[in-house]
Amino acid sequence: MSSSSSSDTTAVFDVILRKTQDKNWLSFAPDELSSxxxxxxxxxxxxxxxxxxxxxSAFCQRRRTESSTPEEGTKSIxxxxxxxVSSRIADTEEPEALAGLTFLSSLFDVDHLxxxxxxxxxxxxxxxxxxxxxxxxxxxxxxxVAHLLGRAASHKSCRALLAAxxxxxxxxxxxxxxxxxxxxxxxxxxxxxxRGSKADAAEVxxxxxxxxxxxxxxxxxxxxxVLDFRETSSLGDAVEGLAYMSTNPAVKExxxxxxxxxxxxxxxxxKRKGAxxxxxxxxxxxxxxGTVVIIANLCVYRPRLSTEEAQIAKLRQMAKTPKGPGPxxxxxxxxxxxxxxxxxxxxxxxxxxxxxxxxxxxSAVRATDSRAVHSAVGKAMLSLVEDKENRxxxxxxxxxxxxQAIIQAALPASKFSESSRPPEMEKGDFDSIQALAKLAITAxxxxxxxxxxxAIYDAIRPxxxxxxxxxxxxxxxxxxxxxxxxxxxxxxxAATRIARAAGLTNKVELLxxxxxxxxxxxxxxxxxxxxxGSEEVFNKWGGDREAAxxxxxxxxxxxxxxxxxxxxxxxxxxxxxxxxxxxxxxSLAELERERHRVLPILGQLIDPSVVARPxxxxxxxxxxxxxxxxxxxxVHRGIVCVRNLFVGVQGRSMPEQVELALETNRVGIVRAxxxxxxxxxxxxxxxxxxPAAEALKWLLEHGVEIPL
Numbered sequence: 001m002s003s004s005s006s007s008d009t010t011a012v013f014d015v016i017l018r019k020t021q022d023k024n025w026l027s028f029a030p031d032e033l034s035s036x037x038x039x040x041x042x043x044x045x046x047x048x049x050x051x052x053x054x055x056x057s058a059f060c061q062r063r064r065t066e067s068s069t070p071e072e073g074t075k076s077i078x079x080x081x082x083x084x085v086s087s088r089i090a091d092t093e094e095p096e097a098l099a100g101l102t103f104l105s106s107l108f109d110v111d112h113l114x115x116x117x118x119x120x121x122x123x124x125x126x127x128x129x130x131x132x133x134x135x136x137x138x139x140x141x142x143x144x145v146a147h148l149l150g151r152a153a154s155h156k157s158c159r160a161l162l163a164a165x166x167x168x169x170x171x172x173x174x175x176x177x178x179x180x181x182x183x184x185x186x187x188x189x190x191x192x193x194x195r196g197s198k199a200d201a202a203e204v205x206x207x208x209x210x211x212x213x214x215x216x217x218x219x220x221x222x223x224x225x226v227l228d229f230r231e232t233s234s235l236g237d238a239v240e241g242l243a244y245m246s247t248n249p250a251v252k253e254x255x256x257x258x259x260x261x262x263x264x265x266x267x268x269x270x271k272r273k274g275a276x277x278x279x280x281x282x283x284x285x286x287x288x289x290g291t292v293v294i295i296a297n298l299c300v301y302r303p304r305l306s307t308e309e310a311q312i313a314k315l316r317q318m319a320k321t322p323k324g325p326g327p328x329x330x331x332x333x334x335x336x337x338x339x340x341x342x343x344x345x346x347x348x349x350x351x352x353x354x355x356x357x358x359x360x361x362x363s364a365v366r367a368t369d370s371r372a373v374h375s376a377v378g379k380a381m382l383s384l385v386e387d388k389e390n391r392x393x394x395x396x397x398x399x400x401x402x403x404q405a406i407i408q409a410a411l412p413a414s415k416f417s418e419s420s421r422p423p424e425m426e427k428g429d430f431d432s433i434q435a436l437a438k439l440a441i442t443a444x445x446x447x448x449x450x451x452x453x454x455a456i457y458d459a460i461r462p463x464x465x466x467x468x469x470x471x472x473x474x475x476x477x478x479x480x481x482x483x484x485x486x487x488x489x490x491x492x493x494a495a496t497r498i499a500r501a502a503g504l505t506n507k508v509e510l511l512x513x514x515x516x517x518x519x520x521x522x523x524x525x526x527x528x529x530x531x532x533g534s535e536e537v538f539n540k541w542g543g544d545r546e547a548a549x550x551x552x553x554x555x556x557x558x559x560x561x562x563x564x565x566x567x568x569x570x571x572x573x574x575x576x577x578x579x580x581x582x583x584x585x586x587s588l589a590e591l592e593r594e595r596h597r598v599l600p601i602l603g604q605l606i607d608p609s610v611v612a613r614p615x616x617x618x619x620x621x622x623x624x625x626x627x628x629x630x631x632x633x634x635v636h637r638g639i640v641c642v643r644n645l646f647v648g649v650q651g652r653s654m655p656e657q658v659e660l661a662l663e664t665n666r667v668g669i670v671r672a673x674x675x676x677x678x679x680x681x682x683x684x685x686x687x688x689x690x691p692a693a694e695a696l697k698w699l700l701e702h703g704v705e706i707p708l
Contacts, residue, residue: 009035009044013051020058026066027080028059037084040102041095042140053110060111070113077114081107085118090127094138097131101144108151116155119148125161132169143182146173150189150237159196167193174221184225184237187218191244219251223261235268239290246297249339256298256348262355265291269360270367289373292364295357296380299349302340304475349384358384358397365402374406378432385438395439400448403436404455407462425471433462434476440483445490456487457497463487464501467508474519477511481522488529495533505530505537512555517564524559524570531574541574542584553578553587561601561613565629572605572637579641585648589660600667602645604628605638607672636688639676642669643691646698661702670699674707 012035019025028036038044039052060077067073081103088100108115118124128145135141149166152158170193173186218241225238245251255261268287338344361377381399385391394400410429436459439448449455466472467480484504488495499505511523530537542553556578559571578584592598603611608628642664649657664670673692680686700706 009039009048010051013039013048013055016055017051017058020055020062026062033080033084037081037088037103038095038099040106041098042102042143053106056106056110060114064111074111074113074117077111078117081114082118082121086121086124086127089124089131092134094135094141097135098140098144101128101131101141101148105144105148105151108148108154112151112155115151116157119152119158120161129166129169139179139182142173143179143185146170146182146185146189147237150185150192150240153189153192153196156196159193162193174218180225180228181237184222184241187221188237188241188244191218191241195244195247215245215248215251216254219245219248219254223255223258227261227264236287236290239265239268239287239294243290243293243297246294249337249344252298252348253339253344255294256351259351259355262352262357265294266356266360269363271363272366288364288367289370289376291360292373292376292380295352295361296376296383299345299352299357299380299383301342301345301383301386345383346387349387349390353384353390353393358394358399362398362402365405369409371410374409375428375431377402378406378435379428382431382435382438385435388442391439391442395443395447400436400439401450403432403439404449404458406432407436408458411462411465425469430466430469430472430476433466434479437463437466437476437479437483440486441479445487453491453494456490456494460484460487460494460497460501464498464504468501468503474514474516477507478516478519478522481508481511481519481526485522485526485529488526488533492533492535495530496536499530499534499537505540509552509555512559517567520559520562521564521567521570524567524574527556528570528574528577532577538578538581542578542581542587553584554591557588557591557598557601560605561628563628565631565634568605568628569631569633569637572634572641576637576640576644579644579648582648582651585645586651588645589649589652589656592660592663596663599664599669602638602641603667603669603672605634605641606669607635607675610671610675611668635676639673639688639692639695642673643695643698646695658702661699661704664699665704670696670704670706673699 012032016028016032016036036052036055039048039055044052059080063076063080064070064073067076085100085104085107088096089104091097091100104115104118107118128148131141132145149162149170153162167190170186170190174183174190176183222238222241222245226235226242242251242255246255268291270288357380361380364373364377367373381394381403385394385399410432436448440459440463445456449459463480463483466476467484472480484498488498508523508526511519512527514520514523527537527541531541532538540552541556553575556571556575560568560575562568562571579588588598600611600613604613608630613628646660649660652660673696676688676692677696680689680692683689696706
């Protein structure tokens with residue numbers, strides 16, 4: 001294209017771009033449509049390609065916005081492009097045919113539904129293949145056809161039209177050595193066709209015809225193209241093909257062990273935002289997107305299935321198994337592939353970090369606002385931080401800030417209105433939140449979020465959403481609670497903001513009753529921190545008289561008696577804080593009077609060897625194996641709770657106080673307190689000495705004889 005014609009075309013696109021700002025704009029003038037269709041040919045400069053994509057994207061988006069259904073939108077777009085594009089592909093003049101082929105490929109990138117509709121129209125594929133006979137020696141046409149078949153192979157409706165002769169042509173072009181760019185484009189099409197055909201066959205339980213070219217041969221070809229600096233024009237195709245092939249465990253191992261390839265691959269990620277990266281960031285043909293997908297594929301772990309999910313998957317597998325060997329059997333073999341076990345994945349992640357993967361991922365977040373790229377980055381980082389040894393390296397490379405940027409872009413503040421329903425979450429939206437939660441669990445908040453408390457407050461929202469959203473998994477809820485527990489310890493303001501998150505406290509209260517020990521523990525630890533840091537939660541859990549009459553205190557008392565030391569520490573810590581309130585103490589005294597369980601459980605915290613568990617039969621000797629684990633923290637909390645309880649019931653009548661004192665002596669707490677005081681003989685500064693002495697003094701004043 002000459003410089004003058006290029007300038008004219010640029011001017012045309014500038015006019016069209018201004019028109020796209022008009023809300024009433026819906027169509028092209030004939031010369032505008034002709035310029036757009038011709039904008040993607042190889043002789044057009046990059047600036048024209050970019051503006052062509054911008055115009056095409058704006059038009060397709062406008063048509064879909066104006067349509068009431070996706071089908072109507074597709075029909076509307078095709079009404080504009082179908083006839084002129086089809087006629088150009090069938091044209092006997094090379095420039096026209098090339099324009100039609102390249103435009104249809106670009107339409108697939110921008111709106112694959114419209115691209116598929118035109119491709120599957122009667123006569124389109126025949127015209128595409130006829131162009132190869134019409135222009136047998138034109139490399140540009142071969143390349144355009146290879147690219148178009150590659151785009152079509154990504155979509156099931158188009159894939160169904162591709163027969164053996166199309167595959168044979170692609171294999172022929174992928175084996176020639178004269179044109180590396182054509183070789184890469186054909187190889188990518190073969191990979192996409194093979195992967196898609198395998199998925200199609202699995203859906204119907206059929207068998208799959210094997211490719212003549214094996215995966216390792218195709219992977220070696222495309223890896224070589226990435227390493228060859230001279231063939232930069234083929235990089236996009238090579239990276240796209242590797243993005244598809246990097247789901248193969250053997251290919252994962254090969255790529256991850258080639259440090260030179262990884263370093264070269266990571267250089268394809270731009271360091272800053274640009275028009276091309278922004279526009280095609282989520283296109284399969286974009287080296288930026290492809291690079292991020294390769295990283296994510298290399299380090300992804302097998303899905304962690306719950307017992308129920310594993311059983312369901314097994315039943316589905318049995319239902320799909322055909323009478324002979326087929327895709328279901330192959331799928332089962334993939335699931336048992338040793339190269340995809342946790343140890344191999346962990347080693348691949350370490351190799352990726354050593355080669356600079358984190359720098360590439362953080363650069364990708366800065367380079368584009370593409371939701372698809374951000375989602376892939378979140379998936380990759382979630383896999384990398386699964387290994388605790390990697391978390392420091394991820395933070396050092398700016399992983400925390402990158403994850404926060406992804407979350408902020410995907411989940412704007414408007415989605416967190418307390419009065420609104422839970423926002424719709426796309427697959428992968430929780431990956432970035434979960435990755436950030438893992439970092440927040442094992443590192444100090446200042447290391448993850450920096451010294452600015454505003455960043456911590458911003459993180460509360462997504463963590464709370466992951467905890468309360470109905471589609472979140474139990475693991476995600478667990479990790480959200482762990483992260484929020486750490487954040488709640490930063491300040492009273494942070495704890496208060498966490499407590500005020502919509503639906504959070506109700507969800508945590510339910511999870512405190514969960515059968516899973518770790519989930520129950522995490523919920524109890526979060527409540528303990530919130531009770532200590534938030535006045536609202538303190539009052540809700542028993543700090544005022546109305547709340548103290550509820551069942552929340554009873555739940556905490558029960559959790560002080562479970563066979564899990566961290567849960568007991570958290571529950572007794574919350575009780576120790578709450579018993580600073582006379583209202584909570586009154587409620588506990590009433591509960592003891594009704595159930596006779598509060599004092600035995602508090603005594604068990606101090607000394608399980610002398611205080612029987614409430615479940616034990618009266619008069620029966622306690623089995624040593626039934627003794628709960630003891631801990632200095634439990635002793636301290638138990639003594640504080642008992643001391644606070646005695647002080648908090650001073651408003652009761654003297655007979656009621658005496659009754660409480662006698663019951664305390666009967667269950668063995670007096671002996672436990674005396675034993676605790678004696679243990680402080682050589683440590684007069686022990687924190688348990690003063691509250692234990694105060695408790696014994698109160699008991700002595702209420703008629704209990706204290707043994708020496």
